[in-house]
Amino acid sequence: MLHPLSTASRIDEQQIRALPKAEVHVHLEGTFSLIDLLTLAKENGVPLPGPAATIFDISTHDGYTAPDVTSGGGSGAGAAGLTGFLRFLDWQCGLVRTPQQAARVAYAFAARQTAAGVRYSDVIVNPTHWNAWRGRERDLLAALAAGFDEAEQDGLCRVGIAYSLLRSQSATEAEAIVTDLTTTRPHRLVALSVDGDEKVAGRTGEKFRGAFGIAARAGLHRTVHAGESSGPDGVWDALDLLQAERIDHGVRAIEDDALLARLIDDRISLGVCPRSNVTLGIYPDWASHPIRRLVDAGVLVTLNTDDPAPLGTTLDVDWAVTADRFGFDLADMIGFAQRSIDASFADVDLKRDLTAELLTVSAALR
Template sequence: MSIAPARIDEQTIRALPKAEVHVHLEGTFSLIDLLTLAKENGVALPGPAATLFDISTHTDFETPEVTTGGGTGTGSAGLSGFLRFLDWQCGLVRTPEQAARVAYAFAARQSASGVRYSDVIVNPTHWNAWRGRDLALMDALSAGFDEAEQDGLCRVGIAYSLLRGQTAADAEDAVARLADASLRRVVALSVDGDEKTTGRTGEKFQNAFAIAASAGLHRTVHAGESSGPEGVWDAIDLLQAERIDHGVRAIEDDALIARLIADGVSLGVCPRSNITLGIYDGWASHPLPRLLAAGVRVTLNTDDPAPMGTSLEADWAVAADQFGFSHDDMVGFARRSLEASFADDDLKRDLLTELEAVVTASTAAEVTA
């Protein structure tokens, strides 16, 4: 009689040093963050505090201007409410001190999940109080990340994200200012938003991403989520993407799979987000195992964990349970997350060494048990 493999629990996952490379700062505000900020600014909540994250119940948010960008994109009515919610909550951050506090809280939450390094995506179009002051926002967030690092918490790099609905001129101006400023924690350029609504935007942002590459910034692109494989092709061919956020629809194109493997482009996959927002009907239909089996470099991430009621270790544990992943598979996800991150070479080497030491100690403990 065969014995079922032991479940990979969240404690085991937290013990693995790892990175998270596809997570939006806008999607990490906790309930206490929002309540505190609302009180400080004298802003009424858009609904009962107990159901604040049930964004399907809210249609009105106190935002000066509703954007159409965000970390996810299905083009559904649910997405519209979700994006309004992000605008509302980010609009509560109005001072440098508040921005720094949000950044510090993010690093603390990542550390609690065993995350040693994060590339966090920040889309300034959500932060209404910082319109025209996006570089000041980056500085304020960096101050919070600096304090967190000094306190021994997760180290963080910022991926400054363009909005798909921006004009080419606006995008190029933003990236040129980023390049001139050489902000210490801005390590990459990103673009996010609803592919289904905007259509293909690779050509529009080609010059902006070329400026970023010339300035030494990494490039990561949301693609292959609500759009098909064509968005991933554009990200690679037009935007010089080193990493794709989502990219799951690449499974529909064998030639694209071969290209991802040949170029070593990793996919920052977020299964719970894909399922919650209707990209796939459920875990059984999600292509994560097929992407891995094909040889694509895949990492596991949360996307927008707070409004989805999850954490990185919870999502890894569910994936292990749903797909039958072993502890060795989890170690593989941890290793790939560090390798795919935009951490500097020294930090990446140190974290990979730490991971191997944890795995060796764990194996030795099992042998002597």
């Protein structure tokens, strides 16, 4: 039963879970739970990188420290690094070696999303992290899609796949990948993405212009990681060179008034992940994060987790923490839910149904 909520009250996870929503910036590579890792390591006879109790506290061997989720805080700029974090993702994805294991990871993702009140997800998959599947990327996508199919049949969160290129790949390789994707149209593929450390790779918009042009001409959606570890330039490149419909992160756009105006005028949404930005050192603390300023400026902002398992969080927890830290009320959170639906690459019918359900639930919560 839904209970009325005063806007002066703290917004808790139960109320947030009640809101039908989408998550549009979450990496499958960042959703492996502890039980997933232990099971996969045991099945494959692979030793853990350390004691099971501290597997996500990997600062001693990978340059990353998990945050304290209970306080809603992060480990800060000095304790975490994006490069080391990406190495950890390589290690854990390397544990997935069979179609059955890949399908199980996909099913578990949908179940966890459902538990957080997520009804649809655009999940980012970057096959370069899954080293057992090199040369068999299409088989990986098929195995993941089978897991998502089973989850949907069981009434869990619906999922679309955003295939992500890595910034260090060549233009030739990227164009070959996208040509294959647009020709074969793997089941559940909805978008092309590109991710990786902007600071290390530098500006890569020109390099990937051809690949994203192929995707656009074939009617494949485009979403681009930009404006995270580098400044606003990457966001401009994503818009002008890669025909991005959505920006993953994009928080550094706050540093450029002309860019803010462009985002607002073109109704380009930002898939913002505050906890990730703080934990990986983009901002030193939650108070420094610009999400409130972006929303107040009129930018279309969605609230996401990025890599929830190693960050020690879930979407409902991060929504509650963000509401508390930045003073968002129930109406604001309903707005986040609606924007998540609008920004997603879900089909028109599902967007319509989720919007109608959100209106009903919101009326009961007020």
